[in-house]
Amino acid sequence: MSTETAGPVDVAPPPGAPRPHRPASRIGLMIVSKYGTLIAMGIMIVIFGTSVPNGAFLTSNNLLNILNQSALTAIIAFGLTMVLVVGEFDLSIGYAASLAGVLVTGLLVNQGLALPVAILLTLLLGAAIGAVNGLLVTKARVNAVVATLGVGTMLIGLSYGYTAGSPIIAVPTSFTNITLGAFIGVQNPIWFMLIVLGVLWVLLNRTPLGQRIQAVGANKEAARLAGIRTDRVKVAAFVIAGVCAALTGILLASLLGSGTVSAGDGYLLDSFAAVFLGVATLRDGEFHIIGTLVGVLVVNVGFNGLSLLGTPTFWQFVFKGGILVLAVALSTVARRYAKT
Amino acid sequence: MTASVPSAAPLIRITDVSKAFGGVQALAGVSFEIRPGVVHGLVGANGAGKSTLIRCLAGIGLPDSGTIEVDGVRVSISGSDDATRLGLAFIHQEMSLIPGWDVLRNMALGVRPRTRFGVIDWRSTRQRAAEVARRLGMRFGLGSPISDLSTADQWLVLIGRALMRDARMIAMDEPTASLSVEEATRLHGIVRELAAAGTAIIFVSHRLDEVSALCEDVTVFKDGRVTKRVVGAPTSKSELVRAIVGRDLEIPEHGQEAVRTGRTVLEVRDLSDGTRVQDVSLTVHEGEVVGLGGLVGAGRTELVKMIYGAERSAGGEVLLDGHRVSFRSPADAVRAGMGLVPEERRSEGLFLDRTIDFNINVATLGSLRRSRWLPLLRSAAGRRRAQSVADLVAVKAESVNVPVGSLSGGNQQKVAIARWLLETPRLLILDEPSRGVDVGARAEVHRVVRELASRGGAVLAVSSDNEELVALCDRVLVMAEGRVTGELSGAEITADRIVSLSFARGSGVGAAAEGATA
Numbered sequence: 001m002s003t004e005t006a007g008p009v010d011v012a013p014p015p016g017a018p019r020p021h022r023p024a025s026r027i028g029l030m031i032v033s034k035y036g037t038l039i040a041m042g043i044m045i046v047i048f049g050t051s052v053p054n055g056a057f058l059t060s061n062n063l064l065n066i067l068n069q070s071a072l073t074a075i076i077a078f079g080l081t082m083v084l085v086v087g088e089f090d091l092s093i094g095y096a097a098s099l100a101g102v103l104v105t106g107l108l109v110n111q112g113l114a115l116p117v118a119i120l121l122t123l124l125l126g127a128a129i130g131a132v133n134g135l136l137v138t139k140a141r142v143n144a145v146v147a148t149l150g151v152g153t154m155l156i157g158l159s160y161g162y163t164a165g166s167p168i169i170a171v172p173t174s175f176t177n178i179t180l181g182a183f184i185g186v187q188n189p190i191w192f193m194l195i196v197l198g199v200l201w202v203l204l205n206r207t208p209l210g211q212r213i214q215a216v217g218a219n220k221e222a223a224r225l226a227g228i229r230t231d232r233v234k235v236a237a238f239v240i241a242g243v244c245a246a247l248t249g250i251l252l253a254s255l256l257g258s259g260t261v262s263a264g265d266g267y268l269l270d271s272f273a274a275v276f277l278g279v280a281t282l283r284d285g286e287f288h289i290i291g292t293l294v295g296v297l298v299v300n301v302g303f304n305g306l307s308l309l310g311t312p313t314f315w316q317f318v319f320k321g322g323i324l325v326l327a328v329a330l331s332t333v334a335r336r337y338a339k340t
Numbered sequence: 341m342t343a344s345v346p347s348a349a350p351l352i353r354i355t356d357v358s359k360a361f362g363g364v365q366a367l368a369g370v371s372f373e374i375r376p377g378v379v380h381g382l383v384g385a386n387g388a389g390k391s392t393l394i395r396c397l398a399g400i401g402l403p404d405s406g407t408i409e410v411d412g413v414r415v416s417i418s419g420s421d422d423a424t425r426l427g428l429a430f431i432h433q434e435m436s437l438i439p440g441w442d443v444l445r446n447m448a449l450g451v452r453p454r455t456r457f458g459v460i461d462w463r464s465t466r467q468r469a470a471e472v473a474r475r476l477g478m479r480f481g482l483g484s485p486i487s488d489l490s491t492a493d494q495w496l497v498l499i500g501r502a503l504m505r506d507a508r509m510i511a512m513d514e515p516t517a518s519l520s521v522e523e524a525t526r527l528h529g530i531v532r533e534l535a536a537a538g539t540a541i542i543f544v545s546h547r548l549d550e551v552s553a554l555c556e557d558v559t560v561f562k563d564g565r566v567t568k569r570v571v572g573a574p575t576s577k578s579e580l581v582r583a584i585v586g587r588d589l590e591i592p593e594h595g596q597e598a599v600r601t602g603r604t605v606l607e608v609r610d611l612s613d614g615t616r617v618q619d620v621s622l623t624v625h626e627g628e629v630v631g632l633g634g635l636v637g638a639g640r641t642e643l644v645k646m647i648y649g650a651e652r653s654a655g656g657e658v659l660l661d662g663h664r665v666s667f668r669s670p671a672d673a674v675r676a677g678m679g680l681v682p683e684e685r686r687s688e689g690l691f692l693d694r695t696i697d698f699n700i701n702v703a704t705l706g707s708l709r710r711s712r713w714l715p716l717l718r719s720a721a722g723r724r725r726a727q728s729v730a731d732l733v734a735v736k737a738e739s740v741n742v743p744v745g746s747l748s749g750g751n752q753q754k755v756a757i758a759r760w761l762l763e764t765p766r767l768l769i770l771d772e773p774s775r776g777v778d779v780g781a782r783a784e785v786h787r788v789v790r791e792l793a794s795r796g797g798a799v800l801a802v803s804s805d806n807e808e809l810v811a812l813c814d815r816v817l818v819m820a821e822g823r824v825t826g827e828l829s830g831a832e833i834t835a836d837r838i839v840s841l842s843f844a845r846g847s848g849v850g851a852a853a854e855g856a857t858a
Contacts, residue, residue, distance in 0.1 A: 207715045208705035215702050218691040225650060225682050225689070226703040226759065227674025286693075 036331040037281040037291070040323060041298045048305030057308055064186065066297070066304045071189035072248045072255075074296040075196045076264075077271035079244025082200065084275055084287040086237040087217040088137055089144040092152030093245040093271065096129045097264030099159045100249025105168040105259030108175055115174050123246050129155065130242025134235030152268075159261045168259035179254040189251060196244065201289045203240075213237050217287075273299060273324045279331065298323065349412070351376045351509055351540045352397070352428075357406030358564075359392055366392040367403070368564040374509060374557075378572075379531055379541045381555030383548065385584055385839060386636050386804040388561035390544055394511055398430045399423045424450075429502030429510045437486050437494055444469050444482040447500045472503045476530060492523035499530065510534065511542035516550060517637050518615065528554055546635045547821075548577040548843055562586055577843075585839050602626030604662065605798035606767050608647060611656035616642040618822040619656065624767065629789060629799040631813035633806060633838040639822040640802045641683050644769045647800075648680045649673040660766070674703060679760030683771035683802070685749070689756040692745030696737060699744050699755050700726040704762050729758040733788050750781025757788060768792060770801040774808055786812050806835035820844050 032039070048057040056062060076093055083090045100122050107118035129151065136147040181188045204210035212233045215223040224230050249264045256263060277298055278291025299320055306316050350373035359367040367389045374380050382390045395401045397408065399417040407414050410426050417423050423430070437446050448465045455461045469482055476496050480489060486497065495515055502510045512531075516524040531554065535541050545551050551558060552575050560568035560583035568583035602625035610619045616639040624630045632640045645651040647658055649667025658665055660676055667673045670680065682688040691699055701708060701722045710716045726740045733754040737747055744755055753773065760768055770789065774782040789812060793799050803809050809816050815829040818841035825844035828837055 202716070206717050206719060208709060208717060209715065211698070211702060211705050211717065214694070214698075215691060218694055219687070221688050222682075222691055223702070225648075225670050225680055227671045228702070229669065229671045 033331045035281070036327050037277050037294050037298055040327055041294065041301055044298070044301050044305060048301070048308070052305060052308045057305055062304065062308075064190070066300050067190045067193070068187045069304065070296045070300040071187075071193040072251050073267060073270045073274060073300075074193045074293055075251070076245050076248040076267045077274040077292045077296055078196050078200045078289055079241035080271045081275050081278070081287050081289055081292045082204065082213060082237045082240045085204065085217045086213045086234050087220065088234060088237065090133060090148045090238065090241050091145060091268065092129060092133060092148040092155060093241055094265045094268030095152040095155040095159070096126055096242055096245040097249035097252065097267050098262050099129075099155045099162075100126055100246035101253035101256075101263050102159050102163050102168060102259035102261060104250045105171050105175070105253050106162055108171055109168050109259075115172070119250055122250055123243055126242040126244070126246025126249075127239050128242070129245070130239035131235060133242070134238035137238070138231035138234050156262070156265075163259065163261055165261065167261070169257070171253070171257055171259070175254050176257050177254075179251055189255070192247070192251060196247070197289065197293060200240070200244075204289055209233070209236055270296075270299070273320065276328050277324060279328065298327075349376075350374060351410065353407075353409040353412070354393070355407045355409070357393070357396060357403045357408065359396065359401065359404050365564050367396075369406070370561075370564070370566050371406075372559045372566060372569055373571075374540050374542065376508065376540045377535050377538045378557050379535045379543055379555045381551040381558040382542060382544045382561065383546070383551055383558065383580055383584060384561030385806075385842075388584075389564040390561050391513070392564075393561075394430065394513065394542070394544070397423065397428060397511065424505055427506060427508035429505060429507035431495070431498045431502065431510065431512045431515065437497060439487045440485070442483050442485055443473075443478075443480065443489075443497055443500075446486055446497055447472065447482075447504050449501060451501075451504050468504060469500070472500045475503070476500055490523070492519050492527060495519075495527060496530070499534075507539065509540040509542065511544070513544045514546065514637065515543070516545065516547065524550070546637070546843070548580045552577055552580065560584055581840055581843055584843070585836050602628060602796070602798075605660065606647070606800065607659040607662075608643075609657050609659070611643065611646060611658065612654050613639075613642055613646055613651065614654035616822050617646065620819070620822075620824055621656075622817055622824065624798045624800050626796050626798055627793050628815065629793050629801060629813045631809040631816040631833075632800065632802045632819060633809050633816050634804070634819040634825075634842045636804055638819040638842070640819050641771055643819070644680070644771055644800060644802055647673075648678060648769060650680070677766030678769065679703070679765040679767075680769045681753075681756045681760070681771060681773060683775070685752055685756055685776070690744050690752060693743055696730060696735065696740040696742060696744055696747075696755055697723050697726045700729060700740070700759050700762065703759050707763065725762060726758075729761045730755070732761060733758045734784050748778070748781075750777040750784075753777050753785060754781065754788075757785065761788070761792070764792070764795065764797060767798045767800065770799065772803060772805075773801055774803070774805065782808070806838045809833065809838060810835055818842055818844075 045058075049055070076097060080090055080093055103125060104118050104122040107113045107121060108115065111118075113121070133144075133148050133151055136142045136151070137144045140147075179187075179189050183191060204213065212223070212228050213236070215226070215228055216230045216233045220230055223233075245264075245267075248267060252264055253259050274295035275287060275292050277295030278293070279287060281291035281294045302319050302323060303316050306319060352374040354373070355371050357367055357370045358365070370389065370393060382393070384390050392401070396403045397417065399419045399422050402416070402418055408417065409415065415422070415426060417426065417428075438449070444466060447469050466482065473482060476499060478493070478496055478500070480493060486494065489497065499510065515527055519527060528550070531541055531543065543551070543555055556572055558568070558570040558575055558580065559566055560580060562584060567586060568579070604623050604625055606622075606624040608620060608622045610621055612618050612620070618639075620643055622630070632643070634640055642651060646653045648670055649672050650670050658667075660678075665672075665676060667676070673680075686692060691702070705717065708717045708722045710718055723740055730737070730740055735747070735751050735754045735758065737751060744752055747755070753776075757770070757773070768789075773785050773789065777785065786808075789799055789801065801809075801812060803812070810833050813833060815827065816833050816838060817824050818826050818828070818838055820842055826841040828841075
């Protein structure tokens with residue numbers, strides 16, 4: 001019966017929706033909703049550029065330093081972006097990164113495997129973790145928060161079991177060199193970040209799978225009725241997130257020169273912060289890869305500038321939480337007002 | 341038309357109420373009265389204005405003009421709070437129960453008395469609910485979870501909620517639509533008892549046997565007007581059909597088989613889903629547009645979704661080009677050459693935030709790959725082909741890069757159809773192809789569908805708009821209550837015949853209502 005009335009209601013234009021011109025305040029709000037994070041970054045760069053002593057902030061070395069500090073978070077956050085685009089959630093990525101770190105070092109040190117084999121096996125582990133998450137969410141229909149929290153907790157256990165609690169040290173220099181080196185003056189982690197950025201941007205925007213990931217996230221039922229196998233697409237997104245988490249874990253172990261239990265756990269919150277900051281970038285209200293990159297950079301620009309100013313560390317956490325909540329709240333509010 | 345003078349002062353008097361949506365006049369000068377202690381039937385075809393009127397009473401929409409009086413006092417009902425305060429309760433087909441809660445909490449929703457400390461007074465609430473439960477003859481405990489109850493028992497809970505709120509009038513929207521014969525009979529008994537105790541009942545139903553057996557007063561709607569008012573007099577089904585259609589008509593028998601040249605594309609044999617669709621058989625040939633007519637809720641959407649693999653079937657088989665198929669998901673159906681333009685365009689058909697380009701290409705991304713080994717899309721080619729099919733169906737938009745949500749309903753529908761024209765489908769299923777679409781776009785949609793058929797495509801079109809079925813289809817099957825009640829072809833297809841078949845008796849709930857009075 002309700003569908004019967006939907007007919008005439010559908011014909012009616014939404015009251016006052018198409019307006020010939022928009023007042024200036026509305027345009028301002030649209031700008032905030034689309035460019036909020038970029039504006040925040042611009043303001044910070046101006047402030048730090050002028051207030052950090054000796055102009056130490058705006059040097060090429062320091063800017064590269066910021067990119068280098070952002071690289072590992074960016075890689076894991078790019079993977080997380082895929083899961084959020086498809087409309088799901090993944091809380092296991094930080095623990096997956098930790099497990100990948102101890103596994104790759106363990107395979108090198110304890111099993112004495114060749115470097116490429118150890119890395120490949122570890123990336124496969126990441127893919128397997130993603131597949132388990134995806135199958136739990138799609139086939140067993142477990143809520144994604146619960147499923148990935150459960151899987152993540154099991155991964156913590158596996159990390160402890162594998163290492164018996166003590167760090168794996170004495171890793172080969174070929175492994176630590178992965179992240180120590182530089183190419184045309186740019187540190188290797190930045191290159192890794194750029195490669196993952198490029199691959200996932202193309203995947204999301206220029207491949208059938210990426211388009212399907214976007215379709216499932218935009219309207220799951222419409223995607224299903226358009227003939228998309230929504231379950232497979234979701235599993236694929238989780239697998240991508242798992243592989244990215246494993247890559248971040250491997251690179252972190254290389255940087256640290258050891259496989260340490262729970263070393264990557266902190267990436268969970270950092271990557272979520274980055275992805276949600278990215279929502280307020282360029283395309284309002286959507287998760288996307290470039291936005292995530294901007295989100296990671298904003299946090300690290302802030303961290304870097306605050307530490308150059310000699311701000312106590314605790315303020316840096318206050319800053320990180322604060323800017324996340326502020327940017328997302330501003331863009332959400334702005335979007336709501338801009339649309340109505 | 342008035343057969344006798346109303347015995348009691350009316351509870352509600354509706355005078356000259358009109359309401360328009362956009363260009364559509366949903367109600368045009370409607371007047372009638374609701375008497376206390378009387379079951380009042382509201383009947384009419386889809387879109388005749390019944391629901392709009394009920395929405396005005398429920399405070400979901402204000403009438404454009406005209407007055408509503410309760411107890412002789414003119415009222416303005418501008419929200420559900422107002423309606424509740426006036427003692428008006430509304431029970432809809434889509435149940436408003438909270439599945440995880442028990443019966444008591446669902447019945448007490450919104451009416452809990454508070455103690456002096458502002459805490460819910462569960463003791464008196466429970467006493468009250470127990471009284472109501474006794475009155476309604478509930479055969480389940482107040483602590484039972486809602487999800488354990490049958491549909492019929494859930495209706496009792498909703499009626500119980502209305503009584504908890506001291507409702508003086510209860511409007512029920514198609515209460516028997518998904519009930520078994522026994523359950524419907526039981527509900528009729530309860531409705532009669534409520535009326536006998538002085539409550540006014542508005543009973544909306546498509547089952548005319550049921551209405552003529554149960555309702556003392558009946559108001560018939562057609563095209564937003566009242567075409568018949570029966571007050572306190574018996575009425576027959578044929579009188580009601582005449583008022584619904586607007587003139588006399590003969591009830592046709594099954595249509596004769598026309599000669600067909602095209603090969604059979606789709607054959608459905610005895611398809612059932614166990615509840616809404618029962619033993620439906622049909623065929624669609626090459627070059628043919630077959631319509632599915634009937635009332636909303638007749639099971640047509642469920643039928644086409646089963647054919648498409650979007651819903652599970654409980655029995656029967658589907659053959660495509662002579663081969664038996666059993667699709668486990670729409671993806672299988674699409675791969676086999678089917679396409680579906682769903683009824684709910686905005687929630688099921690389109691990605692509103694996305695571009696026309698995205699919406700058109702999304703179902704056939706595989707053919708845009710650069711090569712078998714390289715899963716990269718030829719974006720420019722995709723945009724070009726989206727543009728060409730958008731032009732084919734005459735989508736009016738600046739470019740294919742604008743979001744579909746910014747288009748008018750008609751252009752949105754054209755995009756939803758255009759998606760399936762990229763790779764000519766073997767069978768295209770359209771569910772309400774021109775709902776919410778303006779006249780011009782509707783003609784375009786029809787042209788596109790006819791063209792597809794003339795190129796050898798097979799089309800199955802669900803429509804509640806009988807004029808559309810007449811204009812569009814080579815053959816029309818009419819469904820009522822989950823069964824095919826008749827088939828019309830060629831010149832036999834008229835709106836009147838479709839209407840009368842829509843009200844033809846299906847599974848026999850109406851018969852139960854008649855039996856109860858006999």
